[in-house]
Amino acid sequence: MTITSDQTPHTLESETETRVSPAVREQLPSRRTLRDRWCALEPLTRRTAADGPTDAVMDPTSRLLAALLSLVPLPLGLLARATGAGTLGSVLLAVFMTVGFGVAVVSLVPRLTRLGFVVYAAASGLAVTSAVGYAMALTGLWYPRVAFAVAAVAAAALLVRAVVVEARRVSAGRPRTAHHRPAGATRDLAVVGALAGLGTVLAAVDAATHATLPQPSGLLGTVGPLWYVGYALIAVSFVVALLRRVLVAAPVLAAGTVVILSQALLYEAPTVMAAARHIGIEQYVLGFGRLDLAGDIYQGWAGLFVGGAWIAASTGLGSLSGLLGIATWWPVVITPITVAAVRLLAGRFLDPQRAWIAAAVFALGDAVNSTYFSPQAYGFLLAITVLALLVAPPATDGLDERALRRVRLTRWGVALGLSVAVTVTHQISPFMLAFALIALVAFRLVKPWWLPLLAIVPAIGWAGFNWRLIARYINIGDLGAVLANIAPPEHPVSAAPVAAVTRLAFYVPAAALVVFGIVALVTVLQRRDRLHWGLAFAFVSPVGLAFGTNYGQEGVFRIVLFAAPWLGVLVAAALPTGFGSLVAERAAGLGRRAVRTGAAALAPVIALGFAAMMAVNVYGQTGLDWARILRPGDAQVTSIYEQRAVFGSMLFSLGTKNATPARITDRYDQVDYSSRVRVDGFPTTTGSAYDPVADLNQVTYTLQSTPIRGDVYLYVSDSIGGYDDRYGLQTWNDYQRLRAAVADSPYWVEVGRSDTARLYELKRDLQADR
Structure with a gap:
């Protein structure tokens, strides 16, 4: 660099x-x-060919194909809807509203690399849907299909323009801008891509054929042998790429996505229970056609929700099942794009091969389902995109001063637009972005000095505008309490032990990150130059969050997420320049013997580490599926409660509320939820010493004597039993005895059920006594 x-x-x-x-x-x-x-x-400048391999500017043929492929879903989707294939048409139109809108915007920007084109198009598409959704929801002028028609015509016009422009360039015979790969490199890349693709397909097919509800053994105990063959093929493709010294892009993207893809096909449900709350905000916007900025904090930071509601309303996916489907497939789409964005950022500091290895460290080190349907995942992607946009200037060879100024202003304008999208979507992401920019500016790795203001000013302004919503979450005692703020969440004390799988699902990935941290520290101490010190400070910059808040005892997870890209860069920087790159080795004039005894000697170690991280990642991501997965039947039952209950009613989760898909409809703000954490706590006995009838009677007495404005409901589910068992709150067997006691109780009447959950209402005469 x-x-x-x-x-x-x-x-x-x-x-x-x-x-x-x-x-x-x-x-x-x-x-x-x-x-x-x-x-x-x-400041940092753009990598050039003299520094080693670089990413080539996208050629006209590739841009032409991108515009054509992005345009196709619109007519096909409209045709499918017109001929009765509603689901297919809805999916195609949803694809056009994200991919098509994004490519239409990015087609106006010249001289982008292929990777930059993909990442900027994805970020732009999401930002456009949020902007249009916000404009309608804030004004109350909720006309989603009219807005879709206008936006679709504009996007289609831009795409047609791009097709015409790029077709002229192709026909004019303008030279393609591409790497000059040595003989056989293209074939080797194809082999690596085929192996990674085949492995992904095999794993996906196996997961789809074993579709089921979450099991105690998690994904690894549910899928068949074919899934393991596919997963192993992805690891093999990485090894082949190293041995043939070609880019490891395909194996990294496959390894980072295949587990999440398998979960979507296996369970057909979102991977994190909190997705229900996010669906509820979408339902609110769909039901009322507006936001209530005097409501809750989700209404104030609704960028993801209003964009998702606009897509759902325009494409016919606005039902509960449709929204659950969007939430299920969101991480499958967003994960590879996020990995690509990290790779784009890493490529500002490293050659392409090491940049992909940095992306692999991020992709496989993230083992806590952080890309589920959430504002955090959206905000993180846009924040990384802004960093990649600002860290180094684009290719500007041959441009005059006026053109250079126009390019700079365009970059800053796009960065500001994406920063605003982050600001109105997630409370902490813009500050995390600002912390990283401050670290880079301090070491003069970016210029000008005021770039952090692109994130800070909108964030502070929006927080001030919504101060009444966030004031309740600010605790003066948290200010400066760094160690307390980074402490992981605590669970109530109970008689049951925490399952070993739970400890391992957190401790094993954490141990892997510690190992990577040691490698990064050694790299910084060995280099001791401005670049690596700047990267080190960018790596620790997310800790700035801990000086102000514990973020609901989840601050440590957010800190790790925003530190992970920089960790990947520092780990990959420990490798020699041109590691594993046939292009770099040929450019440097290295012979086969020198290659084998030099950088290539590290290949077995890197391959073994990649395979080990794949094992760590799949275990961390899926070990707690039994407790984490949002079962559709659970969502069905909680939606029955929210639609049935009168204003001020309360649903009591007979266990932890963390396993309850709460607030999932447009009436979420009219009803309440509670759990054993807030009422009486968990049982202090287990096994033969535990009396489920006495336990239930105590809970019933407490609820019957609690002043509640509406009716009282009781909720039991497989998810609660699995979660409480995994986290040591109550054993699965004890919970099943408690469920049986509820079914036999004379005080509770069943009013809703599914294959995984039951809903009970406290008898009217007991409620009258309150």
Whole structure:
């Protein structure tokens, strides 16, 4: 990676001291201040061919194909809807509203790499849906299909324009901009891609044929042998890529996505229970056609929800099952794009092969289902995209000063637009983005100095506008309490032990991250240059969150998420430049013997580490499926409660509320939820010493004597039993005895059921006594 001045280019990889061009040095006073020396540092510049392999600018043929493929879902979707294939048509139109809108916007931007085109198109498509959804929901002018018609015509016009422009460039015979790969490299890339693709397909087919409700053994104990064959093929493709010294892009994307894809096909449901609350906000917007900024914090930061509601209303996916489907497939789509965004960011500092390895560290190190249907996943993707956009300038060779200024203004404008989208979607993501930019600016890895303001100003402004919503979450005692704020969530004390699988699902991925952290630390201490110190400070910058809040005892998970991309960059930076790249080795004139005894000697170690991280990732992601998965039957029962209950009613989860898909309809703000955490706690006995009837009677007495404005309901489900068993709150056997006691109780009447849950209402005469 190079940082250059007008006079003396040099390489940051080997930089050991601050170097300033002679022209700049002559203009400085003899006794320079710290500010003078900081200003004299040259910011990060674009990688060039002299630095090693770089990403090629996208050629006209590829841009033409992208525009054509993005345009196709619109007519096909409309045709499918007109001919009665409603579900297929809805999916195609939803694809056009994200992919098509994004490609239409990005088609106006020249000189993008293929990877940049994909990432910026995805981010732009999401930002467009949020912007249009917000405009309608804030004004109350909720006309989703009219807005879709206008936006679709505009997007289609831009795509047709792109097709015409790029077709002319292709017919004019303009040279393709591409890497000059050595003979056989293209074939090797195809082999690697085929292996990774075949492995993904085999795993997906096996998961689809074993579709079921979550089981105690999780995904690994539910799928068949074919799934393991497919998963192993992905690891093999990575090894082949290293041995043939071609890009590991396909194996990394496959490994980062296949587990989440398998969960979607196996369970046909969202992977995290909190997705229900997010569906509820969408239902609210669909039902009322507006936001209530005086309501709750979700209404104030609704970028994901209003965009999702607009897509659902325009495509016919607005039913509960349709919204559950969107939430189920959201992580399957967003995960590879997020991995690609991290790769794009890493490519600003590293050659392509090491940048993909950095993306692999991020993809496989993330083992806590962080890309589920949530504002956090949306905000994180856009934040990483903004960083990739600002960290280094794009290819501007041959442009005059006026054109260069236009390119800079475009980058800053797009970055501001995406920052605003982050700001109105998630409370902490814009501040995490600002922390990273501050670290990079401090080490002069980016310029100008005011770039962090692109994130800070909108974030502070929006927080001030919604101060009444966030004031209740701010605790003066949390300010400066860093250690307390990064402590993981605590669970109530009970008589049951925490399951070993639960401890391992958290401790094993955490141990892997610690190992990566040690590698990153060694890298920084060995290099001790401005680049790596800047990356190190960007890595620790998310800790800034812990100085202000514990974020509902989830701050540590958010800190790890935003630190992970920088961790990947530092780990990959430990490898020699051009590691595993046939292009780099040929460019450097290295012979086969030198290659085998040099950088290629690391290949077995890297391959073994990749395979180990794949095992860690799949275990961390799926070990707690029994407790985490949002079962459709559970959502059906809680929606019955919300639609049936009168204003002020309360649903009591007979166990933890963490396993309850709460607030899932447009009436979520008219009813309430509670659980054993808030009322009486969990049983202190287990096994033969536990009396379920006495336990239920105590719970019933407490609820009967509690002042509640509406009716009282009781909720039991397989999810609660699985969650409480895994986290040591109550054993599965004890919970089944308690469920049987509820069914036999004279105090509760069943009013709703599904294959996984039951809903009971406290008898009217007991409620009257309250």
